[in-house]
Amino acid sequence: MATPAAVFPPVAFAAVKPQVHWQDRLAQGLLIAGCCTLALFLLAPLGAILVKSVQDRSGAFVGLLQFREYFGTSALKQSIWNTLWVALAVTAVTVPLAFTYAYALTRSCMPGRALFRVLALTPILAPSLLAAISFIQWFGNQGLLKGLLAGASVYGPIGIIISAVYATFPHALMIILTALLLSDGRLYEAAESLRTPTWRKFFTITLPGAKYGLVSAAMVVFSYTVSDFGIPKLIGGNFNVLAVDIYKQVVGQQNFNKGAVVSFVLLIPVLVAFVVDWTMQGKLQAQFSARAVPYVAKPHRAFDAAMFVFCLAVSLLLLAVLGMAVWTSLIKFWPYDLSLSFRHYTYGLIDGGVFGAYLNSLKMAFVASVAGTGIVFVIGYLLEKTRGMRGTKAAVRLLAAIPMGVPGMVLGLGYILFFNHPDNPLHFLYGTLTILVISTIVHYYTSSHLTAVTALKAMDSEFEAVSASLKVPFYKTFHRVTVPVCLPAILDIGRYLFVNGMVTISAVVFLYGPDTRLASIAVLDLDDAGDIGPAAAMATLIVVSSTIACLLYAVATRVLLTRTQAWRKPSTAG
Amino acid sequence: MKRSTGTRWQSAASKWAVAGAAIGMLVAGAAAAQKTELLVYTALETDQIKAYQEGFNKAYPNIDIKWVRDSTGIVTAKLLAEKANPQADVVMGLAASSLVLFDVEGMLLPYAPKNLAAIPAQYRDAKNPPAWVGMDVWGATVCFNTVEAAKQGLPKPESWKDLTKPVYKGKIVMPNPASSGTGFFDVTAWLQLWGEADGWKFMDALHENIAQYTHSGSKPCVQAGSGEFPIGISFEYRANTIKAKGGPIDLVFPKEGLGWDLEAVAIMKTTRKLDAAKQFADWCASKEANELYAANFAIVAIPGLSKPLPNIPADYEKRLVKNDFAWAAKNRDKILAEWTKRYDTKSEPKK
Numbered sequence: 001m002a003t004p005a006a007v008f009p010p011v012a013f014a015a016v017k018p019q020v021h022w023q024d025r026l027a028q029g030l031l032i033a034g035c036c037t038l039a040l041f042l043l044a045p046l047g048a049i050l051v052k053s054v055q056d057r058s059g060a061f062v063g064l065l066q067f068r069e070y071f072g073t074s075a076l077k078q079s080i081w082n083t084l085w086v087a088l089a090v091t092a093v094t095v096p097l098a099f100t101y102a103y104a105l106t107r108s109c110m111p112g113r114a115l116f117r118v119l120a121l122t123p124i125l126a127p128s129l130l131a132a133i134s135f136i137q138w139f140g141n142q143g144l145l146k147g148l149l150a151g152a153s154v155y156g157p158i159g160i161i162i163s164a165v166y167a168t169f170p171h172a173l174m175i176i177l178t179a180l181l182l183s184d185g186r187l188y189e190a191a192e193s194l195r196t197p198t199w200r201k202f203f204t205i206t207l208p209g210a211k212y213g214l215v216s217a218a219m220v221v222f223s224y225t226v227s228d229f230g231i232p233k234l235i236g237g238n239f240n241v242l243a244v245d246i247y248k249q250v251v252g253q254q255n256f257n258k259g260a261v262v263s264f265v266l267l268i269p270v271l272v273a274f275v276v277d278w279t280m281q282g283k284l285q286a287q288f289s290a291r292a293v294p295y296v297a298k299p300h301r302a303f304d305a306a307m308f309v310f311c312l313a314v315s316l317l318l319l320a321v322l323g324m325a326v327w328t329s330l331i332k333f334w335p336y337d338l339s340l341s342f343r344h345y346t347y348g349l350i351d352g353g354v355f356g357a358y359l360n361s362l363k364m365a366f367v368a369s370v371a372g373t374g375i376v377f378v379i380g381y382l383l384e385k386t387r388g389m390r391g392t393k394a395a396v397r398l399l400a401a402i403p404m405g406v407p408g409m410v411l412g413l414g415y416i417l418f419f420n421h422p423d424n425p426l427h428f429l430y431g432t433l434t435i436l437v438i439s440t441i442v443h444y445y446t447s448s449h450l451t452a453v454t455a456l457k458a459m460d461s462e463f464e465a466v467s468a469s470l471k472v473p474f475y476k477t478f479h480r481v482t483v484p485v486c487l488p489a490i491l492d493i494g495r496y497l498f499v500n501g502m503v504t505i506s507a508v509v510f511l512y513g514p515d516t517r518l519a520s521i522a523v524l525d526l527d528d529a530g531d532i533g534p535a536a537a538m539a540t541l542i543v544v545s546s547t548i549a550c551l552l553y554a555v556a557t558r559v560l561l562t563r564t565q566a567w568r569k570p571s572t573a574g
Numbered sequence: 575m576k577r578s579t580g581t582r583w584q585s586a587a588s589k590w591a592v593a594g595a596a597i598g599m600l601v602a603g604a605a606a607a608q609k610t611e612l613l614v615y616t617a618l619e620t621d622q623i624k625a626y627q628e629g630f631n632k633a634y635p636n637i638d639i640k641w642v643r644d645s646t647g648i649v650t651a652k653l654l655a656e657k658a659n660p661q662a663d664v665v666m667g668l669a670a671s672s673l674v675l676f677d678v679e680g681m682l683l684p685y686a687p688k689n690l691a692a693i694p695a696q697y698r699d700a701k702n703p704p705a706w707v708g709m710d711v712w713g714a715t716v717c718f719n720t721v722e723a724a725k726q727g728l729p730k731p732e733s734w735k736d737l738t739k740p741v742y743k744g745k746i747v748m749p750n751p752a753s754s755g756t757g758f759f760d761v762t763a764w765l766q767l768w769g770e771a772d773g774w775k776f777m778d779a780l781h782e783n784i785a786q787y788t789h790s791g792s793k794p795c796v797q798a799g800s801g802e803f804p805i806g807i808s809f810e811y812r813a814n815t816i817k818a819k820g821g822p823i824d825l826v827f828p829k830e831g832l833g834w835d836l837e838a839v840a841i842m843k844t845t846r847k848l849d850a851a852k853q854f855a856d857w858c859a860s861k862e863a864n865e866l867y868a869a870n871f872a873i874v875a876i877p878g879l880s881k882p883l884p885n886i887p888a889d890y891e892k893r894l895v896k897n898d899f900a901w902a903a904k905n906r907d908k909i910l911a912e913w914t915k916r917y918d919t920k921s922e923p924k925k
Contacts, residue, residue, distance in 0.1 A: 252647055
């Protein structure tokens with residue numbers, strides 16, 4: 001593959017206002033289609049459940065009565081405060097951690113970078129309840145490291161924060177990594193020739209370049225923590241947060257009306273995130289201009305060593321969580337019989353009837369990965385690179401931000417109410433694997449979308465302008481320039497959707513039918529019945545297969561990357 | 575929302591409906607020739623399902639059961655959300671208190687199974703024909719971890735009142751009645767046993783000793799089994815399975831009286847496979863089926879079939895409180911609001 005400079009000879013570019021062309025119309029049409037698809041599979045189901053907040057149980061309109069009743073409860077203020085401060089604490093820990101990790105991966109020459117990259121994924125390889133089981137065994141009342149908490153209980157804010165940091169780390173890392181990968185090496189070269197001190201380069205080049213990624217990552221971490229109920233439900237003790245309030249209303253009392261009210265409250269942080277994102281849009285400039293040269297790290301002993309130690313420490317902590325779960329799957333009965341056996345594996349596979357579910361999971365995750373990556377990236381591309389359409393673009397941005405603030409449970413119930421409605425022409429989707437795929441893509445849309453957009457934003461729109469002036473249709477530019485340049489991000493999104501598809505529970509638990517049970521749900525069932533060992537065993541199987549899938553994926557894409565990313569190599573730089 | 579989408583789709587929907595009905599009839603016709611598929615929603619345990627399915631198919635080989643299994647809360651929420659267009663033909667092994675909800679919503683088809691006469695009034699819906707028929711009883715049980723108790727010097731409790739003693743401070747877990755049916759029947763049992771005032775007074779005292787309110791009825795016993803907390807208020811089936819798996823627990827049945835609920839069967843009003851559904855309901859109320867339930871539960875709907883189960887006292891049935899389902903259902907919101915006000919606002923778990 002030729003370098004971008006060769007494809008596009010450096011034409012002196014002046015802002016020409018191009019005429020509206022049928023190609024623009026095509027792009028705009030596609031954008032509208034994308035917007036409608038998101039509206040259909042996100043907004044409509046959400047609307048179907050949120051409308052219940054102004055109804056009573058029988059479906060009669062009651063205005064704001066449900067809101068008044070809910071806001072009248074004394075527990076609410078406590079829940080809101082708990083939710084907020086825990087989410088802020090998680091964001092404050094996760095984002096710097098993920099940034100340093102990403103910085104080490106992209107700006108140092110430490111050994112084992114590829115391995116560290118894969119290890120950082122481990123938290124999303126296993127169902128989230130595995131982490132909660134593991135943290136309880138490390139720090140619970142029978143925990144091996146209970147002493148470290150100095151008498152404090154893991155059940156409560158401490159447990160929620162460590163579990164949530166663990167769970168959100170890969171989500172934040174993927175976005176920040178994308179932002180750091182696409183920076184212009186020439187800026188650093190220029191700085192170097194001006195003898196700019198390292199700290200200054202960091203604050204004037206690196207940080208501003210990664211700003212969008214950092215803010216996006218913070219939003220994702222914050223919203224994820226706010227809307228996730230799995231972690232606080234298992235390890236939160238009596239510490240009330242809003243997401244658990246929804247669980248109590250919906251699953252405990254089948255009060256969809258109150259559940260819808262709390263869901264509305266949970267959407268507030270998402271709206272704040274959207275406004276922040278919106279105000280940042282105008283101030284952003286692309287880092288990666290058409291003439292950009294990728295940054296290549298130079299060896300620096302002390303720095304590389306420090307970064308290596310940091311990544312090693314983080315990776316070991318991540319592995320310790322997984323390791324405890326694997327150990328749990330092999331011991332007979334925690335904590336009274338620690339002898340090893342494989343019986344949990346045979347029990348889970350045979351009595352738990354997990355094997356068929358496991359195949360369903362693989363199929364579902366694979367389709368979600370392939371279809372989802374395509375949809376996410378194309379919509380992201382149209383959003384960033386088409387002209388005009390401000391209104392539609394704002395709508396798409398908002399739609400893409402919403403999923404991270406919607407608890408999966410709410411999404412799942414919305415899907416039932418909307419797609420199972422007898423008048424819905426899409427009713428045939430209900431109960432099929434397809435609807436599981438769709439709900440999974442929608443549920444994990446935000447992080448995927450932000451990764452795509454972060455990659456695309458870093459690319460100078462000069463590429464499009466030049467192609468347009470050369471009368472190259474946009475889809476050719478998309479295919480020949482945009483996709484190859486963004487391939488690392490695209491592959492990340494694919495892997496992200498796959499591993500999440502293997503472990504997702506909260507939305508799909510309401511949507512699977514008799515023939516589409518998933519492995520992650522089987523794990524939840526086993527844990528619920530107190531079969532912690534078999535649950536850990538099944539989760540370990542999921543981890544192992546996701547790891548194998550990731551490795552195969554890595555090998556397969558390596559070829560692709562060496563072919564398309566040659567321009568990133570130093571030989572072509574300069 | 576519902577209204578506007580409805581009108582927008584009306585014309586399209588009618589076309590789809592005709593096409594769908596045509597296909598549906600074809601499919602149904604083809605299926606009738608071979609086997610009828612019956613979609614059953616359930617909260618039964620996986621290993622129970624296997625035994626019950628085998629038993630059913632011995633009697634009715636022409637009906638193929640498709641199961642959707644999940645916890646009571648999830649299955650109940652799913653059924654209510656599907657109300658506009660129910661998928662299930664039959665519900666089996668779900669709490670009677672959930673089935674009462676569906677009955678109020680008009681989702682159930684009352685049906686008197688063949689063997690109804692053998693089932694006492696307290697184990698089925700009071701109406702005739704009944705909207706639901708009970709299978710077995712699951713009742714409150716306290717799981718007491720003997721290993722941790724010895725380490726921490728805890729005496730074995732014999733009654734509910736024992737659990738309020740200061741020695742158990744921070745040692746007890748129980749299900750949150752706002753998220754678990756098991757937790758809810760504990761609370762209603764105490765209120766019915768001692769009356770409102772004394773019932774709440776007891777819970778005030780118990781609250782002082784509670785380390786955690788969990789979101790599942792099984793969890794307290796799971797935690798007791800692994801020694802996370804030495805005492806868990808749970809139910810007897812879970813207690814027995816935990817003990818069988820190696821948890822060093824004793825089962826305690828507090829002498830004042832035990833809260834309980836029924837696992838029950840009901841036919842969905844919307845089923846298009848009424849004959850198969852009725853045959854299924856007949857089987858669920860049969861002696862053969864009740865004999866299978868007896869392998870898991872100490873009390874089954876048909877009297878005299880119970881087998882003695884390990885760890886469960888012979889007079890278990892006598893220890894159950896007189897449970898007024900209608901009263902509990904009617905006052906549910908009020909009781910939970912009061913409970914939440916009293917005990918749910920404290921954020922920090924006590925040690």
